[in-house]
Amino acid sequence: MPRKTKKEKRARHREFVKEYLANGNRQDKAYMKAFKVEDPIYASKAAYKLMRVPYIQELMTKHRAQLDEQYEINRGIIIKDLMELIEQCKDDADRQHLLKSLDMLNKMAGNYTEKKEVNVTGNGITFNFIKPEEEPIVDLPNPPEEPEEEDPTDRHNLPEEELD
Secondary structure: OOOOOHHHHHHHHHHHHHHHHHOOOOHHHHHHHHHOOOOHHHHHHHHHHHHOOHHHHHHHHHHHHHHHHHHOOOHHHHHHHHHHHHHHHHHHOOHHHHHHHHHHHHHHHOOOOOOEEEEEEOOEEEEEEOOOOOOOOOOOOOOOOOOOOOOOOOHHHOOHHHHO
C-alpha cells in the first residue's frame, strides 16, 4: 500500500475534526468515518493518539470557533437562554425542568469541578485541593433554633422560695 502524501493526511485530519464535532465528540466514530476503518477498537485507540497531536488540537479550536461564529453559539448566549428557561420553569412551576436547567447552568459555571494543584517532585506526587474563593450563589437560611428545655434539677431555674 503506497504511503499517503502530506496533503492526503491533512485532508483526512480535517475530515476527522469535522466528523468529531458533528458526532458529538465521539472520537471512535469520527476516526472510522474519516479513515474508512471498520474496527471500533482500533479506531478508538488511533483516535485517542490523534487527539493528542498539536496540529489536530489547533484544527479543533479553529473549527469550533468557525462553528460558533457561523451559528452564533457562545457561552454567553447559552447562559442567557438557560436563565430565560429557568424563569419560565419558575413561572410554570415545572420543578423537573427547573432543576435540570439549574444543573446545566452550574456545570457551565464550573461549580461541579474540583480544582486541584498537583506538584511532582523527586519524592512523589502531592495533591492540594483548592478551596473555591467564591461564596455559594444561594444563601440558605439557618434552621430555626429549638428552645432549650429547662432542667428541673438545675437550682438556678428555681424560684428563690424553693431554694431554702
